[in-house]
Amino acid sequence: MKEWRVGERVAGYELLAELGRGGMGVVFRARELATGRELALKTLTFLDPEEASRLQREGEALARLAHPNLLRVFGAGEHAGRPYLALELAAGGSLAARLERETRLEWRAACDLVAPLAQALAAAHEVGLVH
Helix, strand or coil, rough: CCCCCCCCEEEEEEEEEEEEEEECEEEEEEECCCCCEEEEEECCCCCCCCHHHHHHHHHHHHCCCCCCCCCCCCEEEEECCCCEEEEECCCCEEEEEEEECCCCCHHHHHHHHHHHHHHHHHHHHHCCCCC
């Protein structure tokens, strides 16, 4: 199955840029054609039924959570056999990108990063989710 590419239109979204790529998937900056809203579109790079199920569970879990330190899920689905999640864009980019730019953080900056992460994990724990 062919990978999605920047510039393509898939499932009502236009892929604007690739934000990140990992061992399991790709995240694109995308525009929802119906509303013009920009968001993140996460999809798998290979189609393993177990991983597709995991992506679906991730979306369902995020949709159950409402916390200021967690991304909102706008939708989920499948296009040409490839599952996806439509998510709120992370303001300020990813933690990984910041740590690449700033290989050493002052302790106050590190605390400012870790505290919201801990709050988000606590919110997930409160509804029975494990990350």
